[in-house]
Amino acid sequence: MSKMRSFHTISGKEGRLFLDGEELAYIKEFEATVEKNKTEVPIMGRRMQGHKTIGASGTGTATFYKVTSKFVRIMMDYVKGGADPYFTFQSVLDDAGSGRGVERVTLYDVNFDSTKVASLNAEGEPVEEEIPFTFEDIDMPEELEENFN
Secondary structure (H helix, E strand, O other): OOOOOHHHOOOHHHEEEEEOOEEOOOEEEEEEEEEEEEEEEOOOOOOOOEEEEEEEEEEEEEEEEOOOOHHHHHHHHHHHHOOOOOEEEEEEEOOHHHOOOOEEEEEEEEEEOOOOOOOOOOOOOOOEEEEEEEEOEEEEEEOOOOOOO
């Protein structure tokens, strides 16, 4: 029986993010969450509330170093002309040192909620864009190994 060892942990720094197939090398942080939507179901004879899952929703946040006007342009196109595009994100975790393999998670029908349209900083720190989003479907074409070697 093999056991988990410290080198099996996955480094998030070994990740990459793609938007419609284009690698976004200026990504700083990326997180996506699926949350189940539930309704309360009162049950006779129980003091605790019951719950029934009735669906799910996908949300996330991507934080980028400011190197392009891409996200400002996407939001301006919506404000000025009503074009509200949907995208596909694919995150890739590939930490070869972990011995766990590769995990790819694909998010479909990604729609951006908001973006900073201007940001100045007297301290000289890199400008960042934090972009919350929703998504409507998910797939995992590759997943990490379950067995420890």
